[in-house]
Amino acid sequence: MEQLPNEIFASIFEFVCTNNLLQEYAEEKSVLTSLPAMVITSVCSRWRDIGLGLPTLWSQIQLKFSAQLQPPRFISTVELYLHRSADAPLTLHVEVRKKVQPFSQTQSEIPFILSLLTEHTQRWKVLHFTCDSPISSFSGFSRLSFPQLEEVGLTNRFAFVSGADLNCFNQAPKLRTALIADPLVEAADFPWKQLTSLDISAPDDIESLNVFQECPNLTVLKIRSQSSQPEILGAGVLLNRLQSLTFLLCEGEEINTQSLQENVLLTFTLPSLTEFRIIPPDECWGSVIFPAKVFTDFITRSSCTLKTLCLSYVSITDLHLIEVLQHCPSIHNLSIVDCYLENPITTQLISKMHVTHSLLIDSQSDFKSMSLLPNLRRLSLRSDFAAVEETLLVSMIESRWFKPGSDLCATMLTMGISCIRSVVLKFIERDVDMQVYKPLEVLDEQGLRVVVARASNME
Numbered sequence: 001m002e003q004l005p006n007e008i009f010a011s012i013f014e015f016v017c018t019n020n021l022l023q024e025y026a027e028e029k030s031v032l033t034s035l036p037a038m039v040i041t042s043v044c045s046r047w048r049d050i051g052l053g054l055p056t057l058w059s060q061i062q063l064k065f066s067a068q069l070q071p072p073r074f075i076s077t078v079e080l081y082l083h084r085s086a087d088a089p090l091t092l093h094v095e096v097r098k099k100v101q102p103f104s105q106t107q108s109e110i111p112f113i114l115s116l117l118t119e120h121t122q123r124w125k126v127l128h129f130t131c132d133s134p135i136s137s138f139s140g141f142s143r144l145s146f147p148q149l150e151e152v153g154l155t156n157r158f159a160f161v162s163g164a165d166l167n168c169f170n171q172a173p174k175l176r177t178a179l180i181a182d183p184l185v186e187a188a189d190f191p192w193k194q195l196t197s198l199d200i201s202a203p204d205d206i207e208s209l210n211v212f213q214e215c216p217n218l219t220v221l222k223i224r225s226q227s228s229q230p231e232i233l234g235a236g237v238l239l240n241r242l243q244s245l246t247f248l249l250c251e252g253e254e255i256n257t258q259s260l261q262e263n264v265l266l267t268f269t270l271p272s273l274t275e276f277r278i279i280p281p282d283e284c285w286g287s288v289i290f291p292a293k294v295f296t297d298f299i300t301r302s303s304c305t306l307k308t309l310c311l312s313y314v315s316i317t318d319l320h321l322i323e324v325l326q327h328c329p330s331i332h333n334l335s336i337v338d339c340y341l342e343n344p345i346t347t348q349l350i351s352k353m354h355v356t357h358s359l360l361i362d363s364q365s366d367f368k369s370m371s372l373l374p375n376l377r378r379l380s381l382r383s384d385f386a387a388v389e390e391t392l393l394v395s396m397i398e399s400r401w402f403k404p405g406s407d408l409c410a411t412m413l414t415m416g417i418s419c420i421r422s423v424v425l426k427f428i429e430r431d432v433d434m435q436v437y438k439p440l441e442v443l444d445e446q447g448l449r450v451v452v453a454r455a456s457n458m459e
Contacts, residue, residue, distance in 0.1 A: 006046075006050050009047070009050050010050055010054055013037075013040055013047075013050065013051060013054060013057055014054065014056055014057065016036050016040075017036045017037045017040070017056075017057040017058075017060065018060055019036075019060055019062055019093075020034070020035055020036065020037050020038075020058070020060060020061050020062065020081065021034040021035065021062045021064070022035075022061060022062065022063050022064070022074070022077055022078055022081065023063075023064045023065070023074075024064060024065035024066060024070055024071065024074050036057075037051060037057040037058050037081075037084075040057070052084065055084065055085045055086035055087065055088035056085075056088050057084075058081045058082075058084040058085040058088070059085040059088035059089060059090050059091060059123075060090075060091040061078075061081055061090065061091070061092055061093070062092075062093040062094075062095075063078065063092065063093070063094045063095065063113065063117075064095045064097075065095075065096060065097070065111065065113050066096070066097045066111075067096055067097065067111045068111075069112070070111070070112060070113055074113075075112065075113065075116075078113055078116060079116065082116065082117075082120060085123075087123065088123070089123055089124075089125035089148055090120060090123045090124050090125060090126075091125055091126040092117065092124060092126065092127050092128070093128045094114070094117070094127070094128065094129050094130070094131075095130045095131075096111060096114065096129075096130070096131040096132070097131075097132055111138075114138065118140075118141070118144060121144050121145065121146050121149075122145075122146075122147055122148065123148060124146050124148060124149050125148050125149065125150055125151070126149075126150065126151040126152075127146075127149060127151070127152050127153070128151075128152075128153035128155075128179070129152075129153065129154055129155070130155040130156075130157070131155075131156060131157070132156075132157045132158055133156070133158070133159070134156055134159055134161075134162055134164065134165050135154060135156075135165050135168055136162065136164040136165045136167070136168055141168050142164070142167065142168045144168070144171070145171035145172075146169060146171060146172040146175070147171075147172075147173065147174070148174060149169070149172040149174060149175050150174050150175060150176050150177060151175070151176070151177035151178075151179075152169055152172070152175060152177070152178055152179070153178070153179035153180075153181075153199075154166070154178075154179070154180055154181065155181040156181070156182075160182040160183075160185070161180050161181060161182045161185070162185060163185045163186050163187035163188070163190075164187075165187075166180075166185070166187035166189075166190040167187050167188070167189040167190055169190060169191070170189035170190060170191065172191060172194075173191075173194075174194075175191055175194050175195070176194060176195060176196045176197060177195070177196070177197040177198075177199075178195055178197070178198055178199070178200075179198075179199040179200075180198075180199070180200045180201070181201060182200075182201050183200065183201050183202065183203050183208040184200055184203065184208045184211035184212070185208070185211070186210075186211065192211070192214035192215050193214065193215070193216060193217060194217070195215050195217065195218060196217055196218060196219045196220065197218070197219065197220040197221075198215060198218055198220070198221050198222070199221075199222040199224070199248075200222070200223060200224065201223075201224045202223050202224060202225055202260050202263070202264075203223075203263065203264075209237060209267060212237045212239065213237065215239070216239070216240070216241070217241055218239055218241060218242050219241050219242060219243045219244065219272075220242075220243065220244045220246075221239070221242055221244070221245050221246070222246045222247075222248055223245075223246070223247055223248065223260070223264060224248045224249075225247065225248070225249045225260050236267060236268075236269065237267055237268045237269070238268075238269045239268065239269075239270055240271060240272060241272055242270045242272060242273060243272050243273060243274045243275060244273075244274065244275040244277075245264075245268075245270065245273060245275065245276050245277070246275075246276075246277040246278075246279060247260065247261060247264075247277070247278045247279065248279050249278065249279065249280045249288060261278075261290070261291055261294070261295075262291050262294050265291065265294045265295055265297075265298040266294060266298070268298070268302075269298075269301055269302050270302045270304055271302050271303055271304055272304065273302060273304040273306060274304070274305060274306060274307045274308065275306075275307065275308040275310075276306060276308070276309055276310070277308070277309075277310040278290070278310065278311050278312055278314055279310070279312055280312055280313045288312075288313050288314050288315060288339065289314075289315045289316075290311065290314040290315060290316040290320075292316060292320035292321070292323060292324050295324060296323060296324060296327045299327050299328060300327065305330045306328045306330055306331055307330055307331060307332045307333065307375075308331070308332065308333040308335075309324075309325075309328060309331050309333070309334055309335070310333075310334075310335040310336075311335070311336050311337070311344075312335070312336075312337040313337055313338075313339040314336075314337075314339060314344075315339050315341045315342040316342060316344050317342055317344060318343075318344045318345075318346040318348050318349045319348070320344075321336075321344040321349060322348070322349060322352050322372065325352075325372055325373055326372065328373075329373065329374055329375065330375055331373055331375060331376060332375055332376065332377045332378065332418070333377065333378045334373065334376060334378070334379050334380070335379075335380040335381075336380070336381055336382070336383075337382040337383070338382065338383040338384070338428075343383065343384075343386075343387055345381055345383040345385065345387065345388060346387040346388060347387065347388050347389045347392060350388055350389075350392050350393050350396050351392065351396075352372045353372050353373060353376075353396050353400075354392075354395065354396045354399050355371050355396075355399040355400050355412075355417060356371075356399070371417060374416055374417050374418065375416075375418045376400065376418060376420055377418050377419070377420055377421045377422070378420070378421060378422040378423075379397075379420060379422070379423050379424070380422075380423075380424040380426075381424070381425055381426070382426040382428060382455055383426075383427070383428060384427065384428045384429060384430055385425075385427060385430075390433070390436050390437075391436060393425075394436065394437060394439055394440060397420065397423050397440060397443070397448075398439060398440075398443065400419070400420040401419060401420055401443050401446070401448050402419045403446055403447075404419075404446075404447060420448065421448065421449065422448070422449040422450075423440070423448065423449070423450050423451070424451040425437075425451065425452045425453075426451075426453060426454070426455035427452075427453070427454045427455060428455050430454070431454060432452055432453065432454055434452070437452045440452065
């Protein structure tokens with residue numbers, strides 16, 4: 001280890017120092033994981049010299065403190081990190097517990113730690129701010145400028161993020177990403193037109209939908225569900241540049257997630273969309289109902305070329321899923337995690353995905369239109385596979401693999417059928433009969449990436 005050059009150590013140190021947690025009152029957490037930069041520079045003189053020469057080790061900070069008078073030791077630690085970060089851009093995750101009336105809109109004195117941070121606003125690159133009161137309630141915050149700020153995230157525990165909160169960032173010429181814990185609100189001075197990525201709570205009224213018209217340059221949109229989702233249909237929202245749409249679903253069995261998806265899919269037109277994802281909470285029992293007909297109408301209306309489709313714990317029949325996939329022949333990447341109410345991963349679905357090589361004998365056949373997902377390159381399925389004939393599943397994968405350089409590969413490419421490149425099969429709550437999947441080992445040796453395993457509890 002002593003023979004490793006300093007550059008290697010520097011790369012390793014930067015990899016592990018992505019989050020230095022500075023807390024007013026320490027919690028039960030190892031210093032090794034909460035303060036990696038401090039630990040590294042305490043090991044030996046060589047490591048200390050390397051660490052002190054890397055400002056980026058000290059520039060990624062998570063702070064948790066109250067709005068009251070902070071202990072001197074905590075203040076000294078924050079000052080040390082700010083000093084050692086030198087001129088490096090700062091990534092800040094700030095959590096302030098403000099012990100005042102939670103809904104008070106009156107201006108209050110800015111906490112001392114926060115005032116220390118505001119002395120370095122010219123270096124702020126990422127700011128995620130969580131507080132018991134609006135950020136705009138801190139005296140002087142609205143007059144700050146943020147010349148390097150690229151990403152901002154705002155969460156108020158006891159109030160909605162307001163237009164005044166957003167307007168605090170009107171002097172952020174490089175701002176491109178916003179994460180807002182509530183539905184959008186009108187904020188005349190917020191640089192909406194600069195944004196390319198937006199993570200928000202689901203729209204709850206027409207006003208929230210109208211704000212999207214101020215974001216013509218969005219390429220990534222993530223929408224988080226609410227515990228109660230009203231039916232909101234606006235005049236229509238056109239986002240010409242949006243490429244990725246993700247629904248992030250919160251926990252709770254009573255969530256009307258179908259209403260959320262229908263609201264968005266009926267209202268939005270996204271001609272440049274290439275990625276569509278539904279991501280549920282960690283524990284989901286099939287409460288996500290997928291509006292197949294609304295989705296296919298949305299795809300037709302948008303005339304988009306969808307390349308990635310990810311449906312996790314979505315309640316949809318195999319027939320409806322087949323219909324959806326028929327409307328999306330451009331898909332390259334398909335990921336499905338089945339649910340406990342309606343499992344779409346069935347023998348019928350797998351049969352439709354099978355490529356029948358013998359059809360090539362008839363040169364007049366429109367082979368591409370006869371094959372489901374002709375452009376499929378990566379497939380990921382997570383299921384108990386109880387509704388699937390597993391030998392048919394293996395056969396389907398074999399039918400989509402064409403050995404590079406072979407005549408069959410050349411013919412398939414000419415016909416517009418892509419060669420599959422990656423297959424991941426994860427089995428839920430059951431062991432895998434590896435003998436059934438042994439033929440895939442040959443394909444793996446030829447270049448196909450194959451993963452067949454039991455899904456862990458952490459997945």
